[in-house]
Amino acid sequence: MVTETILVGNGTLITLGEKNRVIKNGAVLIEGNIIKDLGKTDELKSKNPGSEFIDASGKAVMPGLICAHHHLYSTFARGMAIPGEPAKNFVEILEKLWWKLDNALTKEDIYYSSLIPLIECVRNGTTTIIDHHESQSYQKGSLDEIARAVEEVGIRASLCLGTSDRYERGKEGLEENERFLSLLSSRPSQLVKGMVGLHATFTVNDNTLDKSVWLAKKSGVGIHVHCAEDRADEGENLKKYNMRVVERLNSHGALGEKSIAVHCVHVNEKEINILKATGTNVVHNPESNMNNAVGCADVLGMMGKGIEVGLGTDGMSSDMLSQMRCAYLIHRHEKKDPQVAFLEAPTMLLNNNPKIVKRVTGWRVGEIAKGALADIILIDYLPPTSLNENNFLGHLIFGLVDATVDTTICDGKILMRDKKLVGLDEKFIAQKASQLASELWKRL
Numbered sequence: 001m002v003t004e005t006i007l008v009g010n011g012t013l014i015t016l017g018e019k020n021r022v023i024k025n026g027a028v029l030i031e032g033n034i035i036k037d038l039g040k041t042d043e044l045k046s047k048n049p050g051s052e053f054i055d056a057s058g059k060a061v062m063p064g065l066i067c068a069h070h071h072l073y074s075t076f077a078r079g080m081a082i083p084g085e086p087a088k089n090f091v092e093i094l095e096k097l098w099w100k101l102d103n104a105l106t107k108e109d110i111y112y113s114s115l116i117p118l119i120e121c122v123r124n125g126t127t128t129i130i131d132h133h134e135s136q137s138y139q140k141g142s143l144d145e146i147a148r149a150v151e152e153v154g155i156r157a158s159l160c161l162g163t164s165d166r167y168e169r170g171k172e173g174l175e176e177n178e179r180f181l182s183l184l185s186s187r188p189s190q191l192v193k194g195m196v197g198l199h200a201t202f203t204v205n206d207n208t209l210d211k212s213v214w215l216a217k218k219s220g221v222g223i224h225v226h227c228a229e230d231r232a233d234e235g236e237n238l239k240k241y242n243m244r245v246v247e248r249l250n251s252h253g254a255l256g257e258k259s260i261a262v263h264c265v266h267v268n269e270k271e272i273n274i275l276k277a278t279g280t281n282v283v284h285n286p287e288s289n290m291n292n293a294v295g296c297a298d299v300l301g302m303m304g305k306g307i308e309v310g311l312g313t314d315g316m317s318s319d320m321l322s323q324m325r326c327a328y329l330i331h332r333h334e335k336k337d338p339q340v341a342f343l344e345a346p347t348m349l350l351n352n353n354p355k356i357v358k359r360v361t362g363w364r365v366g367e368i369a370k371g372a373l374a375d376i377i378l379i380d381y382l383p384p385t386s387l388n389e390n391n392f393l394g395h396l397i398f399g400l401v402d403a404t405v406d407t408t409i410c411d412g413k414i415l416m417r418d419k420k421l422v423g424l425d426e427k428f429i430a431q432k433a434s435q436l437a438s439e440l441w442k443r444l
């Protein structure tokens with residue numbers, strides 16, 4: 001039996017990875033779910049005459065993008081009216097919006113609210129996400145609903161439930177993480193992996209924290225937790241435990257190369273040194289931090305110390321190129337220095353996110369290289385000035401960021417071609433989501 005192959009050719013191939021190459025009139029050969037070969041189109045075409053050919057003329061061909069922190073469940077907050085005075089601070093944003101929403105989601109809400117941003121991932125060329133789920137109203141079985149949506153849409157996802165003791169349902173959250181991880185180990189999925197989630201240290205007691213760490217170690221995965229997003233997080237930990245957030249996580253063994261500390265806006269020098277010493281991954285979400293007015297994380301300082309800082313959206317969107325541009329702009333603005341962030345913002349997205357995904361899931365993504373997983377996107381882009389390895393970042397930040405994704409391939413399967421989704425009824429899904437959101441808003 002001959003394995004079917006797809007040849008994407010005639011495009012501007014941007015390989016990324018360690019030896020980033022820009023190959024004009026380049027091609028990439030996909031066999032099954034793996035990248036088999038890359039090079040000049042003519043050469044690959046003559047060697048592989050039987051392949052299905054995708055013409056990438058006028059397009060940049062890049063590895064699929066990665067979101068290192070997402071919240072698929074946040075969809076139904078879009079356009080939702082919040083009664084009373086607008087939230088005055090971060091804790092009020094949680095209490096008036098997010099904790100209300102996540103305490104009202106049904107099984108069906110979780111599935112449909114996941115489908116919408118997953119489709120937006122495909123449309124924006126995001127082929128891998130690390131999601132952090134919360135649904136206090138429906139915890140047991142919630143990760144199955146998200147996994148079902150992920151597999152139907154066809155991108156990759158690492159899933160977890162953010163366990164929290166805020167309504168004394170920490171035990172149930174922990175059990176859901178454990179059930180889902182054990183399901184994945186008995187029935188592995190090509191597209192779905194798991195982590196152990198915690199909401200944040202200020203809503204988690206020591207018992208839940210210890211049990212989560214025990215579960216993570218037993219399952220060979222890391223902890224995915226919001227960390228010092230707002231001053232209130234540090235304040236609560238100092239008041240109750242006489243420790244700062246990172247110190248407390250470390251004292252319970254929650255940090256390490258497979259763990260993700262999200263945000264780290266208010267960590268101090270000592271905490272940064274702990275993150276570095278434990279090899280913990282940090283994920284920066286600049287749009288969300290600006291939206292919640294919590295401050296600007298010193299991620300450039302952390303990167304300078306050698307901490308792996310990746311980039312996420314925190315559920316704000318599924319568009320990683322615009323998030324990267326936001327990271328570029330916020331640090332220039334914050335530091336009032338036009339020499340910073342030109343390298344660091346793309347590094348978070350293009351270098352560090354693939355490293356974090358490799359640590360957390362084992363997937364080799366984020367590069368067009370022989371043997372890597374076949375996650376590839378085609379973006380409409382005719383370079384108006386010369387484009388090569390040395391000036392690629394200028395094209396990325398000022399051009400590609402606003403270009404349209406035309407084709408998305410994940411795990412060797414075409415999920416979108418000529419801007420049309422393959423095998424999904426987008427209109428039906430949006431109508432169903434809208435109907436469920438209206439019912440949820442009424443319940444609130």
Ligand SMILES: [Zn+2]
Nearest residue numbers: 132226262314
């Ligand atoms: Zn988050």
